[in-house]
Amino acid sequence: MxxxxxxxxxxxxxxxxxxxxxxxxxxxxxxxxxxxxxxxxxxxxxxxxxPGCSCCNEVSELTEVNGIRLCADCIQKFVRGGQR
Structure with a gap:
């Protein structure tokens, strides 16, 4: 409102x-x-x-990876998802 x-x-x-x-x-x-x-x-x-994380819009602890802004949590999700 x-x-x-x-x-x-x-x-x-x-x-x-x-x-x-x-x-x-x-x-x-x-x-x-x-x-x-x-x-x-x-x-x-x-x-x-x-500007926030490209995945979740979080604005703290951002790292740019290949021109894409990612937060620490999303980076960890990608790392864990890549390990099978």
Missing amino acids: MKSTGIVRKLDELGRIVIPKELRTTYRIKEGDPIEITTAEEGILMKLYR
């Missing part, structure tokens, strides 16, 4: 909006941070982009 902030912003001629400083501070969004934009029935959703 979305919660209204009571803040309204207008789009500029290039389709940009400014995320209010209060929200950037609350969500620890800094200049240059990647923002993921998705859609839902309620409207447009934006969130700080944090």
Whole structure:
């Protein structure tokens, strides 16, 4: 469920909006941070982009293997699965 902030912003001629400083501070969004934009029935959703494990979306203990991000648990599952 979305919660209204009571803040309204207008789009500029290039389709940009400014995320209010209060929200950037609350969500620890800094200049240059990647923002993921998705859609839902309620409207447009934006969130700080944090890439996760390609298998389970876990965001801690990630290792990149041949360009694929994997968490420690998924790496162990693949290792155990490969030993027959």
